[in-house]
Amino acid sequence: YNDIAQPYFPRVRGALRGALLLILAVRRRFLSSLLLLRLPAGNGSTRRRRTESAQRAEDPLGHTSQVVAAFRVFQQELDTKHDKYERLVKLSRDITIESKRTIFLLHRVTSVPNVEEVLNEADAKLDGVRQKIGQVAEELRGEDLHQFHKAFTSGVQEYVEAVSFHHFIRHRILISLEEINARLVFVKEEKLETKVTGEGSFPEACVLTFQVTPTDYLLGVADLTGELMRMCISSVGNGDMDTPFELSSFLRDIHDGFSYIGNMGPYEVSKKLHTLRQSLGKVEDACYMLRVRGSEIPKHMLADVLSSRTALLDHDEGVS
Secondary structure (H helix, E strand, O other), rough: OHHHHHHHHHHHHHHHHHHHHHHHHHHHHHHHHHHHHHOOOOOOOHHHHHHHHHHHHEEEEOOOOOHHHHHHHHHHHHHEEEEEEEHHHHHHHHHHHHHHHHHHHHHHHHHHOOOHHHHHHHHHHHHHHHHHHHHHHHOOOOOOHOOHHHHHHHHHHHHHHHHHHHHHHHOOOOHHHHOOOOOOEEEEEEEEEOOOOOOOEEEEEEEEEEEOHHHHHHHHHHHHHHHHHHHHHHHHHHOOHHHHHHHHHHHHHHHHHHHHHHHHHHHHHHHHHHHHHHHHHHHHHHHHHHHOOOOOOOHHHHHHHHHHHHHHHHHHHHHH
């Protein structure tokens, strides 16, 4: 048996030696713990342990950690972004309201003798709208426009509709995107303190620009066709038989331009194309009534006939 067990003796001795060392280490750790417990209450290590325990009791979730501090910074950034988004939404509503008022004012050109007076009044209203857009540009200073685009796009589209309607009445052509953006440059004076003393201040001109996106421009022009259709009906009611044919030709040109875009453009533009075709169809129907049956219907009844005809077309389209 000695010959058989002899190879295992070194392994057994090593295992016993390891067990003995482990027992000694545990004994040493146990004795050191007893010594720490017997130290007086004023010892620094004991106070430190008590302080850490108190902090854990007061802040069980670990709010003082770096991760929580980082998330608090993220919270402040998100709150700032959301507040700015809400301010832009309010400005967009103001722009929409003032632009609609301008459009309602411009519809009076078919019934007043002095058209230039109405256009000048509309100019003043559009200047007020541009001041609101200047506030939007100030809010977007240093920001990515596309992050907040949804907040003010409806107001910008309404402004494009109003300014293009005004431009068409005065010049009988469609305003371009470059002309719209050229009017949206704002110069604002800011007082800056001197860096040396910090007491004096001097004004410095700050130039802010706002760029209407091509999509907003196209959507605003598409909405313009509805106002031109209403202008056509109003013109007939006031005895103007030439304006409907002029508007019909202008709307065909716009329709051809949108047809070139087709489904290649943004989704919103393709949706507006249906409304544009409806407006063009109503104007063409009015021109047909004037050309074919104009002599049969008294002039003072033409507006009522066209209005009823337009309402009938709307009903048929809704049913279909």
